[in-house]
Structure formats: structure tokens, C-alpha cells
Amino acid sequence: MKGDIKIGRFFGIDLKLHFSWWLIALLLAWVLATNFFPTFYPELSTKQHWAVAIVSALLLFVSVILHELSHSFVARKKGIHVHSITLFFFGGVADIESENMKPMDEFLMAIAGPLFSFFLAGVFALIFQNTTNSLFINAISFYLFQLNLVLGIFNMVPGYPLDGGRAFRAILHWYYKDLRKATRIASYVGKFFALFLIFSGIVQVITGAFSGIWLILIGFFLHFVAGLSYEQVIFYDVLSRWEVSKFQQKAKSSMMISGNINLKKFIQDNLANKHKLFIVKKGSSPDAIVDLTSLQSIRGADLEKFKISDIAIPLKKLGTLTPDQTAYTAFKKFLATKSHVLVVKKTLDSPKIEGLVFKEQVMNALVRRLKFGVDFPHSKLSGMNPVLTTQLAHQESLKQKKSKKGKTKNKVTKKKVTKKKLNSKKSSSKNSRIKRDTDILGLPKGLPVPKKPKK
Numbered sequence: 001m002k003g004d005i006k007i008g009r010f011f012g013i014d015l016k017l018h019f020s021w022w023l024i025a026l027l028l029a030w031v032l033a034t035n036f037f038p039t040f041y042p043e044l045s046t047k048q049h050w051a052v053a054i055v056s057a058l059l060l061f062v063s064v065i066l067h068e069l070s071h072s073f074v075a076r077k078k079g080i081h082v083h084s085i086t087l088f089f090f091g092g093v094a095d096i097e098s099e100n101m102k103p104m105d106e107f108l109m110a111i112a113g114p115l116f117s118f119f120l121a122g123v124f125a126l127i128f129q130n131t132t133n134s135l136f137i138n139a140i141s142f143y144l145f146q147l148n149l150v151l152g153i154f155n156m157v158p159g160y161p162l163d164g165g166r167a168f169r170a171i172l173h174w175y176y177k178d179l180r181k182a183t184r185i186a187s188y189v190g191k192f193f194a195l196f197l198i199f200s201g202i203v204q205v206i207t208g209a210f211s212g213i214w215l216i217l218i219g220f221f222l223h224f225v226a227g228l229s230y231e232q233v234i235f236y237d238v239l240s241r242w243e244v245s246k247f248q249q250k251a252k253s254s255m256m257i258s259g260n261i262n263l264k265k266f267i268q269d270n271l272a273n274k275h276k277l278f279i280v281k282k283g284s285s286p287d288a289i290v291d292l293t294s295l296q297s298i299r300g301a302d303l304e305k306f307k308i309s310d311i312a313i314p315l316k317k318l319g320t321l322t323p324d325q326t327a328y329t330a331f332k333k334f335l336a337t338k339s340h341v342l343v344v345k346k347t348l349d350s351p352k353i354e355g356l357v358f359k360e361q362v363m364n365a366l367v368r369r370l371k372f373g374v375d376f377p378h379s380k381l382s383g384m385n386p387v388l389t390t391q392l393a394h395q396e397s398l399k400q401k402k403s404k405k406g407k408t409k410n411k412v413t414k415k416k417v418t419k420k421k422l423n424s425k426k427s428s429s430k431n432s433r434i435k436r437d438t439d440i441l442g443l444p445k446g447l448p449v450p451k452k453p454k455k
């Protein structure tokens, strides 16, 4: 995520803070110091209220980390990879490799977090009941008992992507043996719950309780994530059926070129070439790749000054696949490397290139499958290379612009470029990493909080 700060590493898992957390930590401390603690502990001074508020906010932060770590702990026990944990505005997100998970594993992993929150609530309840001599500890444990309880209960709501929703989905998955159906039902419940939160928030705001805004925000967020998570499951469902070898375009000898060729000459010679991509040799072995769409980055420069090797991408920088991996692995590597081509090799460390896989082809196949139910189509590249054509047209238009002629031609090229830019924006908006386990944190005034018991 953008704006993440790494704050440490626990058990091999990166712990990150999203910038929105700071905002909420400050807001929380302020609400606690000026509202919550003065109401329940009027005997403490203002300074003491602030001290208690800050310590409580920090301990809440630790509670959320422990909740996330308990998910991760179970995941690791089941041999599932955990990338990182990020704390943000609404709670925490553990980035866990979630494909191919057995229903039982998913169930245990999902309930581990809320169970630990309930355990923490119990611990703080005990501390609260047994500290009569220190108001300070009494106040902190009172607050943390409530918040951990709320955290546990809220996340056990059976709407996907909340923990309870994941557990519910795992049960449905086990029952129906159909992950897509299970996710659809669980995310419907999630969306319904989200709408309920939004509605309750609106009612609260209308009746003068502005803390309802928090519920509305959480509701919208949940609704959004529920839809997104379902989409990811569908992608997985479709793409994991296809092997990389189906998409692989064989590396042909006609695609092999030398790095010393002049770029302008190369473009002119290859206007009608159906290949978009060429393999640059170093000696007899492949060393880099020339991606014709990368020519856009040197738009306007004098092509004659460039050699092929100047715009080549070293093979080391590209993601590698093996033919037996799934298209879903390819999809994730496209997102991770932000590249639109991946290299296929027999084994990951083999020096020889077997072929190439293009993002466009994988995405086309996915869209056709989802929209029209067509199973694995082969899209043929057209004879004229659109990238090269645009590039040359632009060069031409620059010359004409200089001599104050041909304004219309330039416009046409610009239109093409904007269209392309839009397309690339569309694909990059899907670049977010696949996230799972979104935990939502209820704020003290957002949800009904139990009353302080009388002693």
C-alpha cells in the first residue's frame, strides 16, 4: 500500500503502519482524553486523562497487532505464507497467500483472530476487577476490555471479508465444494451487513450523534472490499484452470536480434512485423528483451541516436514462469512486476528462454471467459504493429509541427496516445496486491459500549 512505514519484523512477518493509522490514533487519544475518561473517571485530572488516553490508544494498537499475528500464526502453522501485516485507518490487514486453502485451514485461521481478542478482553476484565488501588490501571483495563470485546464480536459477524465471514465461507466451501459459490453467499452477507452499518450510521447522524459517520465510513469500506474480494476469487477460479503453456508464445529465431542495431532503422524495418517483442542476444544466449511499447517513454527524442541495447530490459528484471504454472500465478506476477510480459523457462533458473507470455492475452482470455463463457481463445496479433505506427506517426508530426504544418495529423496521434494512456491506467488500477483478512476496529463511540459495572 502507498504510505506504509515498516515498523518492524516479527516472526519473519513485516509489520507496517499505514499513514491513516496516525490520524486515527490521534483522534482516538483525543476522544478518550476529552470525552470517554472524563465521563467514567471524573476523579482524575485533565493531565491524567491524557496520560490514560495515550497509553490506552497504544495498548489498543498492540491488541490489534496481536489479533493479526494470531491469524498469521495459524497460517504459518498450516504452511501458508504471510507477507506482511499493515495497520491502517479501520484496523489491520494481514497479507496472506490465500489460494488453494483447505476449508478447515481457512476456518481455523479466520477464527484465531477474534478468539485472541476475546482472550485479551478476558485478561483486561480480570485486571480491571482486581485493581482497586490504582485508578490509572483500572481505567486503562476498563477501556481495553471493552475494545477487545468489540473487536472480537464485530469481526465475528458472518459477512465476508470479516473474520466471521471467512469462517462462514470456509464452512460453505466445505459443504458445497465450490469456492465461488461460497464466496458469493458470504460476500452477500458482508454487503448486507455493510448496508446495515451505513443505514444505522445515517440514523445516528440524523438523531444528532455524529459518531454515526464512523459507521457510515466502515460500511462503505466493507461494501467495497466485499465486492473486490469476490472478484479476486473469480479471477482465481478462472485463471487457475489454465496452464502457462497455453498462453506461451514460442521464442522464435526471427525474434532474436543484436543490441547494436540503430533504433530508427529497426522500427522502419519492422513496421509490418507481427512481433511486439524481441529478444536481444549477448553472444549466443538471450540477455534482454526489447519491448516496443516502451518506445513511448522516449517519445519525441531523436530515434537515430539510440541503439536497441539502450531500450532493452535485462532478463533479470522480468518475472519468470514455468510452463506448468497456472495463469493465476502469471496474473499475480504481472501485477507484482508491473510488466506486461513474462519469460517462460523450463525451470526458473534455466538460461534458455522457452517463450513469452503477454499480459494482454491473459487478460483477454479472462474477460472472454467471464463475459461470454468462451474457454481459452487464441488472440492473434494483427499484422501492423500499432505501437510502431503510433511512434513513427508522432515523430512525423513533430517534424511537421516544427515547420508549422500538419496540425491535424498531430491531433490524431495525440488522441491515440491519450487512449493508450487511459488503457494503461485502467490496468494499473488493478495493481493492488491481493489482500486478505481485513479486520475492522470499532471506535468507542461508534458501537454500543457496555456500561461500567458498579462496584
Ligand SMILES: [Zn+2]
Pocket (backbone or CB within 6 Å): 067, 068, 071, 113, 114, 155, 163, 437, 438, 439
Ligand atoms: Zn481478524
